[in-house]
Amino acid sequence: MDQMSTSNRPCLDNFWMPFTANRQFKAAPRLLASAEGMYYTDIDGNKVLDGTAGLWCVNAGHGRKRVADAVARQLQTMDFAPTFQMGHPVAFDFAEKLSKISPGGPSAKLDRVFFTGSGSESVDTALKIAIAYQRAIGQGTRTRIIGREKGYHGVGFGGISVGGLVNNRRVFPQIPADHMRHTLDIERNAFSKGLPHHGVELADDLERLVALHGVETIAAVIVEPMSGSAGVILPPKGYLESLRAIADKYGILLIFDEVITGFGRLGTPFATDYFGVVPDLVTTAKGLTNGAIPMGAVFASQKVYDALMVGPENQIEFFHGYTYSGHPVASAAGIATLEIYEEEGLLTRAASIADTWQDALHSLKGLPHVTDIRNLGLVGAVELAPRDGAPGTRAYDVFVDCFQKGLLIRVTGDIVALSPPLIIETDEIEKIVSILRDALKRVL
Numbered sequence: 001m002d003q004m005s006t007s008n009r010p011c012l013d014n015f016w017m018p019f020t021a022n023r024q025f026k027a028a029p030r031l032l033a034s035a036e037g038m039y040y041t042d043i044d045g046n047k048v049l050d051g052t053a054g055l056w057c058v059n060a061g062h063g064r065k066r067v068a069d070a071v072a073r074q075l076q077t078m079d080f081a082p083t084f085q086m087g088h089p090v091a092f093d094f095a096e097k098l099s100k101i102s103p104g105g106p107s108a109k110l111d112r113v114f115f116t117g118s119g120s121e122s123v124d125t126a127l128k129i130a131i132a133y134q135r136a137i138g139q140g141t142r143t144r145i146i147g148r149e150k151g152y153h154g155v156g157f158g159g160i161s162v163g164g165l166v167n168n169r170r171v172f173p174q175i176p177a178d179h180m181r182h183t184l185d186i187e188r189n190a191f192s193k194g195l196p197h198h199g200v201e202l203a204d205d206l207e208r209l210v211a212l213h214g215v216e217t218i219a220a221v222i223v224e225p226m227s228g229s230a231g232v233i234l235p236p237k238g239y240l241e242s243l244r245a246i247a248d249k250y251g252i253l254l255i256f257d258e259v260i261t262g263f264g265r266l267g268t269p270f271a272t273d274y275f276g277v278v279p280d281l282v283t284t285a286k287g288l289t290n291g292a293i294p295m296g297a298v299f300a301s302q303k304v305y306d307a308l309m310v311g312p313e314n315q316i317e318f319f320h321g322y323t324y325s326g327h328p329v330a331s332a333a334g335i336a337t338l339e340i341y342e343e344e345g346l347l348t349r350a351a352s353i354a355d356t357w358q359d360a361l362h363s364l365k366g367l368p369h370v371t372d373i374r375n376l377g378l379v380g381a382v383e384l385a386p387r388d389g390a391p392g393t394r395a396y397d398v399f400v401d402c403f404q405k406g407l408l409i410r411v412t413g414d415i416v417a418l419s420p421p422l423i424i425e426t427d428e429i430e431k432i433v434s435i436l437r438d439a440l441k442r443v444l
Contacts, residue, residue, distance in 0.1 A: 009043075030403055035062035038421055038428055040408060048403065051432050052410045053421045056228060056260045057291035060340045061423040067292045067336045074332035083115075083326045091115060091326030094334050101338070101347070102299050103258065103272035103282045110272070110282055112305040115326040116296035119259035119285035120154025123222070125298050126281045127158040127175075128320050129308075130220035130253045136307045139251070142219040143176055146209055146252075150182035152229035153222060153257050153283075162222050165230060178213065180205035180221075184233045186383070190372045191365055192234070193358055199236035203243045210250055220253035220281075225271035228260035231415030232374050232381030240277040253304070254279040259296070263287030264341065264422050266377030267351030274377070280304055290337040295330035346422045350378035356426055360433045361418070367440045369394060378424070382416040382436070384443075394443055401439040407432060 012026045033043040038061060040048040053059055074090065081088040099111035114129070116122045127145055134142035147153065147162030154163075161174035164182065181202050189196035206221055225240060227233035247254040256279040261271035264287065268274040272282060281304065285296035308317045324330070341347050350357075354377055361380040362373050372383040387394050395411040402409050410417045418432065 037061050037063065038424060047406055049407045049428065049431060049435075051402075051408050051418050051420050053287075053419050054291050055286070055410075056265075056419050057286035059263050059265070059287040059422045060290045060337060060344070060346055061421040064290060064292070064336070064340060066340060067290055067333050070332040070336035071293065071329055074329045078328055081328055082323075084321060088326075088328050090328045090331040090335070094326075094331040094338075097335060097338050098297065098299075101269050103256070103262075103270040104278040105273065108272070108278045109302040110278070110299040112300040112302060114298040114300065115331075116285070116298065117294050117322050117324045117327075117330075118154070118296050119257075119283065120156045120159050120296075121322060122259065122283035122285055122296035122298050123153040123162075123257060124156040124158040125296075125320060126222070126255050126283050127162065127220070129281060129298065129300060129304060129318070130255065132318055132320075133253065133304050133307050134219045136310065139216070139219075141216045144213055144217045145175070145177045145219055146180060146206060146221040147177055148180045148182055148223050148227075150184065150227055150230040150233055151179075151222075151224060151257075152227065153224075154259070176217075178209050180209065180223075182227070182230070182233060183235055183239060184231075185236075186372045189236075191362065192374065193362060194376060195234055195237045197237060200238040200242055202236070203239050203246060206243060206246045206252075210246075210252075215250045215252075218250070218252050220255050221247055222255040222257060224257045224259075225261050225275060225277075226266070226376055226379065228379070228417070228419070229412060231383065231412050232376075232379055232417055234374055234376055235275075240275050244277050244279070253281065255281045255283065257283045259283055259285045260419075264347040264350055265379060265419065267348055267354055269347040288337070289330055289333040290340070292337070293327070293330040293333040294324075295327065295334060344423075349422050353424070353426070353429070354378065357429055360429050363433060364437055364440065367437065369443065370440065378420065378422060380418040382418075382440075384414045384416070384440075386414045397443050398436070398439045401442060402435055405435050405439065407435040409436065 031043045032040045034041045095113040098113050102111045116125050145162050149164035151164040153159040160168045161177040164179050183199050183202055185199050188198040258270050262284040266274040280301050282299040289295045358375045361375050369384045371385050374381045384394050392413050395414040399411045
C-alpha cells in the first residue's frame with residue numbers, strides 16, 4: 001500500500017484514542033475513509049478487506065443503504081425523544097421485533113428488553129438487574145458477582161470488576177466480585193476444531209467460590225459463551241451446561257455476555273441457541289445495529305422482570321437507565337438491521353460456511369511461531385509464540401504487515417483474531433488466509 005500522503009492527513013493531536021498506543025499510532029497512522037460490503041478504503045484509496053467486521057459488529061457488511069435510509073428518515077421525523085416517563089413507538093417496535101428472535105427461542109422467555117448505549121452499558125445494566133432481582137425475592141445479601149479470568153465485559157466499573165483482563169482492572173476500584181479460572185488449555189486442546197474436549201471440570205470453580213464466599217452472598221455469574229476480546233477462548237464440551245446446573249442448584253442467576261456472539265456470529269441467532277443453554281440475562285450490542293449507531297440491549301427472562309414489577313404501580317421498579325436508552329435513531333437502525341438479517345438469512349449463514357472457514361484457518365498450522373489455532377462459527381484465532389522479553393510485538397507486526405497488504409485483522413497480545421462480516425464468500429476467506437499466511441512467513 002502507498003505511504004499515506006501528508007495532504008490527506010488530518011491533525012492527530014486532539015483525539016485521545018481508546019485502547020490504542022496513541023504515540024505509536026500517531027507516528028504511523030492507519031486511517032480509513034469509507035467502507036462498502038467486505039471492504040474498507042483508506043484515505044489514499046487503497047482497499048482493505050475487513051477480517052474483523054469492524055470491531056466484531058458489522059455483521060451484515062458495510063454501507064447498507066437500508067440502514068442509512070432508516071436513520072435518515074428517523075432523523076427527519078424525530079431526532080430524539082426521552083424514555084424516562086415518556087416513550088416513542090420506534091423503541092417499542094424494536095423491542096417487539098427483538099423478542100421474536102430472542103435468545104433461546106420462545107420457550108426460553110428471554111423477551112424483556114432493556115436498551116442501553118453500548119456493550120459496556122449492557123453489562124453494568126445486567127449486573128444491576130441481577131442484584132435488584134435477588135433483593136426483590138428476599139435475597140438482599142446476594143451482592144457478589146462471579147466472573148472469569150480472561151473474561152471481557154466492557155469498561156464500566158461493573159464490567160472491569162467481573163472481567164478478567166488485568167490491564168483493564170489494575171488501576172481502578174471495583175465492586176465485590178471473584179473469578180473462576182479461564183478455559184484456555186493449549187497443552188491439552190491445541191489446534192482443536194470447534195469446541196475443545198478437555199476442561200469441563202473448570203465449571204466446578206463456581207462450586208468452590210460458593211464454598212469460599214457463602215451462597216448467600218452471590219447474586220450471579222457472568223461469562224461470555226465464547227470469549228472474544230481475550231483471543232477467542234472456547235468453552236469445553238459440556239462446560240456451559242454444567243455451569244447452568246450449578247447456578248440453578250444455588251439460586252444464582254446466569255448471565256451470558258453475547259455482545260460479540262449475538263446476531264449470527266456462531267451460525268445461530270445467539271450463542272444461547274448454539275449451545276442450547278438458557279441463561280437468565282443476555283447482554284448484547286455490536287451487531288444489534290450492524291455497528292451503524294451505538295446501541296446495546298439486555299434480554300431478561302420474564303421471571304426476572306416479573307420479580308421487579310411489584311409495589312405501587314406509580315413507583316419506579318428499577319432505578320436505572322440512560323439518556324439514550326431506546327434512542328429513536330438507533331432503534332430505527334436496529335429495525336432495518338433485523339430486516340436485513342431476516343431477508344438474507346444472515347443469522348444462520350455462518351453455519352453453512354463454518355467448515356470452509358475452519359479448513360482455511362487450520363491450513364496455517366505448521367507455519368513459523370504458530371502455537372494454536374481455534375475456531376467456532378465464523379470466528380477464528382491464531383496464537384503465536386511471544387518474542388522473548390517483548391510479548392505482543394510479534395502479533396502487532398503481523399497486524400501491520402496484513403494492513404499494508406490490504407487486510408484488517410485484530411490482535412490481542414500475541415493472538416490474531418478474525419471475525420469477518422457474515423456476508424463473506426469463499427474467495428474472500430481464501431484471500432484472508434493467503435494474506436495472513438504470507439505475513440506469518442515474513443514475521444521474525
